[in-house]
Amino acid sequence: MQNMLLSLLIWLPILGGGLVILLGNERATMARWMSLAIAILVFVMSLSLWTGFDSSTHLMQFVEKSAWITQFNINYHIGVDGISMPLIILTTFSTVLVIGAGWEVIQKRPAHYMAAFLMMEGLIIGVFSALDGILFYTFWEASLIPMLLIVGIWGGDNRIYAAIKFFLYTFLGSVFMLISLIYMYNKSGSFSILAWHDLSLTATEQAWIFWAFFVAFAVKVPMFPVHTWLPDAHVQAPTGGSVILAAIMLKMGGYGFFRFSLPITPDASLQFSDVVIVLSLIAVVYIGFVALVQRDMKKLIAYSSISHMGFVTLGVFALFLAYDPQAPEGAFLGLEGAMVQMISHGFISAAMFLVVGVLYDRLHSREISTYGGVINSMPKFTGFAVLFAMANAGLPGTSGFVGEFMVILGAVQANIWYAVLATTTLIVGAAYTLWMVKRVFWGAITNPAVETLDDINGREFSILAILALAVLVIGLYPQPMIEVMHTSIEHLLNQALTSKL
């Protein structure tokens, strides 16, 4: 059982999704309950990854390895370390919420909707646990398919454009990654990611491979200037799709930097770290201002996501400048902060999109101007919304603060101006989030429809309450989470700082 755990986590939702499809849209209630049962089961099982995890080693755990395509020495090789394990739990957690959030809302082909999310869950867990290049690529690409369908079938008016743009953007990004995967196979005779960590590469090779990976991951994160698919996809996607996109799919890009770019091409990462930092700062600052002027709530949160993900790439690549042999904590804080930021953003962005989803389900509008004075008719809901907005703005005590603070500490070590620029986001972030809160929730009711809104029901309440709890727990006591990452991050830092030349 213990040795099969990861495989179960991957295949149970995929096969379960198949079963839900077989149930069909006619038996919607049964399909919903079954999907929820599978999602909860997978989440509970994924918790034993946490309890069974040995945080004293950077080595892969729960490893499974068997031959897959012997012709190319491709193996079904999976395992987790402190970097991927929290992301897997984030995935299983978010899927439960998403299934719950789509419960009554999705009336069009409900079984297919649930099945798509289950299958995507399995595929994304596969991405985070794959230790073989082709296996990774397979999961990475395959996870596009359910998302394409989710946006395209259940999305808004402009869904077709958004779905195709999303697909082509990410597909174009990843084919270059494929080429470098093959290149490294030809060089090393293996597709093992861990073997590649020790593969010696010249500076030129590293540069090419770095950029090939960079395109793939930057599109996913997404970084400026390849972020334009995200606002479209987010706005058009159904609430569940936005949640998974923001909470998990963007993390695949960040995870790629941790798993591939830093350890495989450390010298190129050092060489080009300035470029990445500048792009990250543009994302943090410029996109923050772009968010300020949005009139569509989902678009606002989408831009805010890009801005927050800028912190992740900033934290990762600032480590090269921040590293000081006398005081290695600076670089370490930045890298660990990036990781914490990814997890925390997973919760907060999920919560924000769910908040918008709750409003959208009632009035079918995402425009800020439609609302105003929501607190009068939905006091409980407003309580949650304000909490999440505060977390999004990085209020201390919420999870949003921890990651950003750590990254900023790292950035101070790198260059004080980077830190200053990054810190502006705390102001701009607060501005766009709180301004939205003001216009949507507070003030007098201007639209008569708002007056008649029902407050959140038990289902919505529990989903938001669970998220609120998660945001607060990580904000107040991040230690357990940081602990599991610690050794792996330390090892990664060493890999990133050891030249391969």
Next chain:
Amino acid sequence: MINTFQFDTAALMIALPEIFLLSAIVVVLLLDLFLTKPFKQVTYYLMQLSLLITGILSFNLIGQPETIIFGHSFVLDDLASVFKVFMMAAAMVTMVYSRHYLLQHALLKGEYFVLVMLSILGMMVMVSGYSLLTLYLGLEILSLSLYTLIAIARNRASAIEAALKYFVLGAIASGLLLYGMSMVYGISGSLNIAEIATFANSAELVSREVLVLNFGLVFLVIGIAFKLGAVPFHMWVPDVYQGSPTSVTLFISTVPKIAAVAMLVRLLVDGLGAMQPYWSDLFMVLAILSIAIGSIVALMQTNIKRLLAYSTISHVGFVLLGFSTGVISGYGAAVFYILAYVLMSLAAFGVIILLNKKGFEADLISDYKGLSKHSPWFALMMLIVMLSMAGMPPFIGFYAKLLILQQVISSGMITVAIIAVVFAVISAYYYLQIIKSMYFEDSDKEITVNAPMDMKLVLSINGVLILVVGLFPDFWMKLALSLF
């Protein structure tokens, strides 16, 4: 040499599949004359039975050591046997699909099946041909049967146009091929592939001889490129695909491609292997052009048959890319690709035929609107095919591309690999158009599927295989690579 020809009954066993099929053709043809209208389908079942037996006979010959018989003009090796088995399997599937189409459009005639069998015989001769003459003979048996097959819908102007176009251009291509053969024969003094190989390999070739060989080589490459439909010899492909009855399009787009690859192997790898640096370069140009034109021009298509024609062109580009590497594993990759392509193409045209009704060809992309609602299962099959053709894992199309790219990159041509994948992304756009039609758009028109059970079953297996072989490609990759 002809004078070494000895008649040997053991040799007959080597050519047993061909001999059986030929006899079956004669029997079926005669029998068909005596079948009255209600029993016409008997011809169909007899054809399927003959194809099955031919396939089994070929399968039994797998593992035979390479044998050359009939005065050095016929070869049996694993490549031949395996190709024949795949051709029979593909042909049987095409015929299952075709029957539905022929019934819907009142085209079911005994001649149809006889012509198909004849063309298959021609392809078997091509696969096993070991002299320029047998290869040409096989090609002509194939081509003449195909021209007629297209024209079998004789009251459709588009079919007649397609048949004529194919015939005229095909004749020119055959002429060019024959001209190239005459050059090679003229300088080497032999029609026989093995002797041509010895001649081309010999160290004391003077530059004049190399020049003539090269001259011939170019024409051979053009002939092959025409048959495969590689750019710039692709003009016939879209018109013929669109104009032909879909059942014939399905046939043309699948089985003959395997035979054309076999002919390529016989002529260029087995025969003119020594000239590999020359033909590699030619193929490289053809491949990149095919991938590029196939991907870009398809973007504008609204007719799904025409779209698939351009998609075929770009797939052929990938196959040629495999050959252009000039290494054995590259040829193996190309063979894997063509077999994967055939599997995908079968399913793609299968879905088109599935939706066919009297007076409804289902050949516009907009005809697929709302398919996922009316027939979720077959929409899923089409989704799988489209994603696989676009090169998405975990479907077989991805692993086929992976193999080719791996070979291309290990030959040091990274730029070519980058060009290929960028065009693969461009081509994804038009595959997405079909997915869009099926899944994202709705139509008030009810789409009904009234195909017989056998077709639905075979099509489902066909679609699922694209996924299953994609998940477990190891055996097939090894098989393809073991043929060289």
